[in-house]
Amino acid sequence: MLKQTLNFKLSQKLSPQQIQLMKLIQLPTQAFEQRVKSELEENPALDSGKEKSEDEYDSLTNDDFDQDNETIEADINVDEYLSDDEIPEYRTQSNNYSADEDEKSVPYAAGKSFTQTLLDQLNTRRLSDQEASIAQFLVGSIDGSGYIRRSLEDIADDLAFTMNVYTDVDEVEKVLRIVQQLDPAGVGARSLQECLLIQLSRKRNSPDTELAIKLIRDSFDAFSKKHYKKLLSKYNVSEEELRDAIEEIEHLNPKPGGSYAGGSTKIVEQVVPDFTIRIKDGELELTLNGRNAPELHVSRDYSNMLKGYKEAKEKTKSQKDAVMFIKQKLDSAKWFIEAIKQRQETLFVTMSSIMHYQKEYFLTGDERNLRPMILKDIADEIGMDVSTVSRVANSKYVDTPYGTKLIKEFFSESMTNTDGEEVSTREIKKILETVINEEDKKKPLTDQKLAEILKEKGYPIARRTVAKYREQLDIPVARLRKEI
Numbered sequence: 001m002l003k004q005t006l007n008f009k010l011s012q013k014l015s016p017q018q019i020q021l022m023k024l025i026q027l028p029t030q031a032f033e034q035r036v037k038s039e040l041e042e043n044p045a046l047d048s049g050k051e052k053s054e055d056e057y058d059s060l061t062n063d064d065f066d067q068d069n070e071t072i073e074a075d076i077n078v079d080e081y082l083s084d085d086e087i088p089e090y091r092t093q094s095n096n097y098s099a100d101e102d103e104k105s106v107p108y109a110a111g112k113s114f115t116q117t118l119l120d121q122l123n124t125r126r127l128s129d130q131e132a133s134i135a136q137f138l139v140g141s142i143d144g145s146g147y148i149r150r151s152l153e154d155i156a157d158d159l160a161f162t163m164n165v166y167t168d169v170d171e172v173e174k175v176l177r178i179v180q181q182l183d184p185a186g187v188g189a190r191s192l193q194e195c196l197l198i199q200l201s202r203k204r205n206s207p208d209t210e211l212a213i214k215l216i217r218d219s220f221d222a223f224s225k226k227h228y229k230k231l232l233s234k235y236n237v238s239e240e241e242l243r244d245a246i247e248e249i250e251h252l253n254p255k256p257g258g259s260y261a262g263g264s265t266k267i268v269e270q271v272v273p274d275f276t277i278r279i280k281d282g283e284l285e286l287t288l289n290g291r292n293a294p295e296l297h298v299s300r301d302y303s304n305m306l307k308g309y310k311e312a313k314e315k316t317k318s319q320k321d322a323v324m325f326i327k328q329k330l331d332s333a334k335w336f337i338e339a340i341k342q343r344q345e346t347l348f349v350t351m352s353s354i355m356h357y358q359k360e361y362f363l364t365g366d367e368r369n370l371r372p373m374i375l376k377d378i379a380d381e382i383g384m385d386v387s388t389v390s391r392v393a394n395s396k397y398v399d400t401p402y403g404t405k406l407i408k409e410f411f412s413e414s415m416t417n418t419d420g421e422e423v424s425t426r427e428i429k430k431i432l433e434t435v436i437n438e439e440d441k442k443k444p445l446t447d448q449k450l451a452e453i454l455k456e457k458g459y460p461i462a463r464r465t466v467a468k469y470r471e472q473l474d475i476p477v478a479r480l481r482k483e484i
Helices: 016-026 029-042 054-062 064-075 114-122 129-140 152-163 169-179 192-201 207-218 220-224 228-235 239-250 300-311 317-357 359-364 375-382 386-395 425-437 447-456 463-472
Strands: 046-048 275-280 283-288 296-298 397-400 403-406 414-416 422-424
Touching (some): 029 046, 029 317, 046 317, 129 152, 192 239, 207 239, 228 239, 283 359, 300 317, 375 386, 425 447, 447 463
Parallel strands (some): 275 397
Antiparallel strands (some): 275 283, 414 422
């Protein structure tokens, strides 16, 4: 049985303008500049420079144009018009959490690649056609660190299936020895041990080098675990001789591919600070990077077109189509300009709140003065949503007297010390790092001992928490920090 019902539903959706603003807020300076450039190219009604004519457009749309709007819409199917190719991009992105939320750009690298450099070196070698094909395949199998991670059996099989080169493991290994003679030293190794041995074999022969080769070739496991007493006993050498051999090894490059200037295909993006904080007469001064405040205005030509339509006595169908297009572009330009202004205000208000919240740190540069701070603290203070603060913090940098910092680094959880005061986890990590740096490297402190020292300093944290903080600071365990 069919039945009709009436339901009331209350929902909240973001407008296209709000979505556009959120996307602009999360962009760092360089990406924001590209976004502005893209908008200038796509919207002919938007101009850059000091000339402004928004007021003229406002007067047109608010007065005479609105009077004619009903007539235009009566003659033109607006829905059909709005479905053409002139729809601004943001109108097609209605879901605030859709796949098009993040704007991605593809970096391009120029110059000779690491692989091509190795191939150029191969061309200087006298190889048979078979050997050349195997060598080229081996070079193509070298990763960005300079290693071959696949087994020679798999490589021999791939040569047969993909290149019709029938060979065996012995021949592949023979050619691999030729590849391992290429520069930089250590390239083409199948393991860290082999990489270090290749580099040591090229060094000038000396007692230190000979001992270093023995350590890597015959006692690599004991060396990597820093079992120095076993090594002293096994090779019957003094601590000074062992120390000199270890120093030889420490000067080697564990990632020969990464050291090559043209070897990396990754683009190292230059960080452009979005804010600058300076100390002036004992007070903090915050400025927004001028590149975040472009001078944009509505095109005078488009405003004049709209004015011409208003003054026309007879309005044809083509004129009506044109004026709908012009109004759409002018609206889009005005929305974009307003979004940029709101972005500037949001960035400045958010960073100003963070700066005052962490005033002691910005005045001294001592990370121990960082207060516990979470996104909600700033959001409550400036009256904005936590997601807005997150967009500002996750992608923006600030230039301080102590270096350029990522804003999200100023946020941290809190814990209570023995005096009942709330302290930042960043403060505890800084003290932990200081204690480790000052320890006796011949007898490094264990995590349990570090926990006891922190407890004596008024920070009662468990051993497993110390281990977690140590790992976050990229500090190895006590055994691996040991020095002879």
